[in-house]
Amino acid sequence: MGDLSSMTPVASGLSIVTKRHVIAPGLVTLRFHNPHIARSTKEGQFVNVLPKAGFLDPMLRRPFSVYWTEGDEAEIIVQAHGRGTGILAETREGELLDVLGPLGRPWMIDSEDYMTAVLLIGGVGVASMPMLTRALERMEIPIQTFYGARTKSLFALDHLQNLHLATDDGSEGYYGSNVMLLRSFLEKGSLESPKIFACGPTGMMRAAQSLAAEFGIPCEVSLETEMACGIGICQGCPVLNEESVFQATGRRYRLVCTDGPSFKSEEIVI
Amino acid sequence: MGDLSSMTPVASGLSIVTKRHVIAPGLVTLRFHNPHIARSTKEGQFVNVLPKAGFLDPMLRRPFSVYWTEGDEAEIIVQAHGRGTGILAETREGELLDVLGPLGRPWMIDSEDYMTAVLLIGGVGVASMPMLTRALERMEIPIQTFYGARTKSLFALDHLQNLHLATDDGSEGYYGSNVMLLRSFLEKGSLESPKIFACGPTGMMRAAQSLAAEFGIPCEVSLETEMACGIGICQGCPVLNEESVFQATGRRYRLVCTDGPSFKSEEIVI
C-alpha cells in the first residue's frame, strides 16, 4: 500500500479514541471524538469503521451501531468476533479510529401503530438500544426491555429502562430465552398495544418475527449482513424481500446498509 | 489473513517493547525484552522485524542492526524512512514486536591486520557501532570514530568513543563529509595502522572504499539491501562480487544477509 495518511479522505473522519471501557473479556466500548457523527446520528443508525486506520489489511470497514452520543463524542460497543473486531477491541485511548457515518435509516419510532415500545435484545444486539431508549423517552413512549444474554457478565445495561433480563445459563433473571419471556407477557396481555424493536442473533430475530405474526403486533428487526461500503454502492448487503414485497415493488432484494439496517419483520425473509 | 496469533512461530520471538526513546523527529530507539537476542547477538549482527506484529501488510520484516544489548533486553534504532519504518517508529511501550534474530555475521574485529579501529559512520549507519565499540574496548583496541550527519540533532552518540563529528550544515564539528575529515587524519599519518569499519549511505561507502584503496588500508563496509527472509533462503539480497572474487570462487553474487552484512571493501562492488 502507498502511504494512506497522505490521502485519507475527510469523509472517513479520523477520530481520536478518548475512552476504552472493558465490559467483559472481548466486549468493550470505544468512545471517540467526532462532532459530525456525535451530533447528527439518530437512534438505530450505524458507522463503518476500519479495523486499523491506515492499514488496508484488513481492508474493509466493519459496521457498528452507534451505542451512545454525548456532545462531540460518540461511542460504539465492540464484541470481539473475528480478526477485525479483535483488532478494534484492542484499540487504545489516544489511537485514531477511521470512522464513516452516520449511515442507514433510524428505527421507525414515530409510527402510529403502537403505545408500548418493546425492546427485544439478544447479546451485542443491545448496541442500538440506548439511543433508541433515549429517543422513546423524549417522545414519552413507555418502554419494556427484554434482554437476553449468554451469561450475567455480558449484559451492557447502561441507559436502558424497565429491564426484564434472561440468561442462557440462568446466572441472572429468567432462565431461558428472552423471547419466551416476552411471550409470557404477551399471553398475559400485560403490554398495551406493543411494538417490538428487535436486534440480536438470527435465531432470536426469526423467533421475534413469528411471535409478532402470531400475536398480530408490529415488529421491526435490525439486521446484520457483511458490508463493504455501507453507503449503497457495492450491493454487497442484500436482504431477501417477502414475496408480497417483491410482487409490489419488483425488487427481490433490499440493501441492509441504506434501506435498513432495520426492516418491518413481515416484509423480509430472515 | 487468517488469525496469525494462533500460529506465530516461536522462531519469530514476540518481544514486548520496554522503552521507546525519541532522539529526533523520525529517529527513535526501541528497547525490547528478548533474552535470546540480548544474550547471543554479536557486534554487527542484525534482527529482522515485522513492521506490525500479526499484520501481513506490510508483509515483509525489516532488517535492523542491533544497537545495544543489556541483560535480557536488546535495542534497535529506527529511522523513519518509508511505510514500514514509519509504523515501527510509532511502536509504543507495552506493544509487541515480532523480531527474528540475531542474523548475519559479526564485524571482523579479530583480524591481525590493524592496530587502530576507525569507525566511519554516516547517519543511521551508527546503528551497529555501539556494539562494535564495546567489543573493541574489551579487546583493548584503540578506537577513533568519524561520524557524519546531516545536522547536529541527528547524532546518536551513546556508547561511542573518541568522536570526530562532521555535519553537512556545519551545525556541529567539521563542516563537510566525515570521509574528508578522515582523509585529513590519514594524510597526517596520525592514525597507527588503521582499519576502517564503515556503515552509512552508499555514497559514503564508495568514498570509504576508494580511500582505503588509496591508502592501502583494510576496510570493512556494512551494506544495506532489501531483504525478505534475512536467513539465506530467498536469495533476495545479492551483492555483486569484484571480478577477482568471482574468478576465484565462481560466485557472481554473495548474500548480504548471511555472507554479510559487512564485507571487505575490496571484494565487492558497491
Added chain:
Amino acid sequence: MAAPDLSVKLGSVTFKNPILVASGTFGYGAEAKQWCDIEQLGGVVTKSVSWKPRMGNPPHRIIETASGMLNSIGLANVGVHTFVKDKLPYLAKFDTKIIANIAASSAEEYRDVLEHIEAHAVENLAGYEINISCPNVKDGGLSFGTSVERTEELTTLLRASTDRLLIIKLTPNVTSVSPFAQACERAGADAVSLINTLVGMSIDIYTHEPRLNTVTGGLSGPAIKPIALAQVYQARKSCGIPIIGIGGIVTAEDAVEFFIAGADMVQVGTANFVYPDAGVRVASGLAEFMRSQKIERVSEFVNSLRVRAELKAAGW
C-alpha cells in the same frame, strides 16, 4: 510554475482529469454523492447495465481477502429502461463525464442496450465501456472476453452503433492480454480498459461451503495491483489505442504507476468502498504530485517507463 493541467483527451472527449470511478464501485452516482464531490472526478463509469433488470446473486456477495475482496454481485442492476429514465438524467446534472458500462449475454443484447442508451443520450455522456469480463455470472460476457474472435466481432458490431467513445473492458483471466487489445484496436475501439477482477475463491472451513454464493467470484483491491500494472504494460506494448488502467488503485502514487506503465487514464474501484471520495483524493493527490515533480501535463509521464536497453533487447 502554472498549476498542472490534469485534463486529458480521449478521442474527441476532454476529461477534466484522468481519474474515473470504476463500474460497480460507485453505483449510479447518487449513492456516494453525500461523501464525494462527483464534479471533481474526471468521470463516472456507471454500474453495468443490461437489457432487463437483474436482481443480482443471493448472499453472500462479498468476502474480504488479504488486502482485497471477492465479489459476486451478479451484475445487479436496474435495467436499461430505468437507467435512461432515472439514472442518466440524474448524472446529467453534474459537470463531469459519464461512461455507461454495458453487460449482456449476447452480441444482440449488447447492441440493443447500447442503442437504447444512445437514443436517450444526455450531453455529458462520453461513451460506453463494454464489460466482456465479468467472472461472477455465467452469462456475463466472459465467454466474449476469453475469445479474441468474439471480442473482435462484438467490437465491430458495437462500433457501427455509436460515434461516442467505445471502450472495451478486458479480463485479466487470459494467457496474454495482447491479442485482445489488438483485436479491439482492429475493430475500431477508442480504448481498452483493464483489468476487471481476477477469478478467485474463499472457503468456510467449518461448513465446507464456498463463502460466496457462486463458488468463485472476482478478486479486486490493492492485492491485484501488481498484476494489473503488468497487464497494462503488456497491452501498451502491443496496441496503439489509449488504455484505461484499473486495479487496486488507492492513492495518487498508485495511479502514477499506471500512467508510467502506459495508461492514459485510470479508474478507482474497490477503494471507493473504504473511502467514498477515493477518486477525488487520487485526483488532488495527483495534482500535488505533478506540482512537486514540476510536471505540467499528465501526458508527460504516460508510458514513460525506463527499461534498460539490455532488458528491452532481451524482450522484457
Added chain:
Amino acid sequence: MAAPDLSVKLGSVTFKNPILVASGTFGYGAEAKQWCDIEQLGGVVTKSVSWKPRMGNPPHRIIETASGMLNSIGLANVGVHTFVKDKLPYLAKFDTKIIANIAASSAEEYRDVLEHIEAHAVENLAGYEINISCPNVKDGGLSFGTSVERTEELTTLLRASTDRLLIIKLTPNVTSVSPFAQACERAGADAVSLINTLVGMSIDIYTHEPRLNTVTGGLSGPAIKPIALAQVYQARKSCGIPIIGIGGIVTAEDAVEFFIAGADMVQVGTANFVYPDAGVRVASGLAEFMRSQKIERVSEFVNSLRVRAELKAAGW
C-alpha cells in the same frame, strides 16, 4: 479419540504430513535449519536446479506489495552437479521427504538434469517437481507452461526417465488450467502442483524505472491465495491425479481451504520468509484443527467442498 493421522500417500510414497515447503522459499534445507525443525515437515521441495549453475538476476530481486511480494530471483541455483554432490546428501540426513524441483530451457535439459539426479538419488528422494512456470527468466520454461502440447510432450519424455514421483508445476498465467492438468494426467504425471507466481510489476514513480531488474516478476503471498484456491478447484474438477495446492498459505486454516478445494497436499512458500518455521506451524495447526473437528485423516476433508445442487447444475 486417537491423535489424528496426518500422513498422506502420493503414488507409492508416504509423507508424514501433507505440508511441504515450496521451491525457492526454503533454499536447500540447510539455511533454515536453525529456525525450523525440518523433520516435522512432510517434505522439502528444493530450489529449482538447472544443468549449469545460475548466478541469478541482478538486484533488485524482491519488492514488497500489498499482502504479497514480487520476486525476480532468476532461478539462482548451484547447478545439478553441486546439487547432487552437496545439497542432496545433506538433506538425505533428515527424516523427511525430498522433492527435487527442476527448471530448464529445453526438454533435453529437463531430462538430463532429472537423469543426473536419478543417478545420484538418495533414499528419501521422493521425486521431482518440474517447474515449467517461472515467470522471471526468459528461458525458465514458461514457454512450456503456456502450451498444452509442449507440457504433454515434456511430461511424456520425463515420465520415461523415472519411476519416482513426477509432479508438474503449473502456471496460473493461463486462461484455464484445466487442459494443462489433463495433459499432465494423460502423459502419466503422478500429480500437478499449482500455483506458481502470477506475473506482476511495480514501478518507482520517481525514477520511472521498474522496481525489479526484470521489469515484471512473480507475485506471491497471501494476496494471491483466492486465485490459487480457484485454480486448484478448477484443476480438481478437470483431472483425476493428485493435486498439490500452493499460494499464499500462512496458517493451518489457509491449508484447510486448499484441502477442501481439492488439494491432496499443500506447499508453504512466501510465509517461510516471515516465519522460517511456517511449514511446521501449519502442520501442527492442522493437527490441532483436525482434533477439534474430530477428523482422523486428512483424506476426510480433501475435495469436500459443498456446492449447492443448483449451482452445480449451473456449471459452477
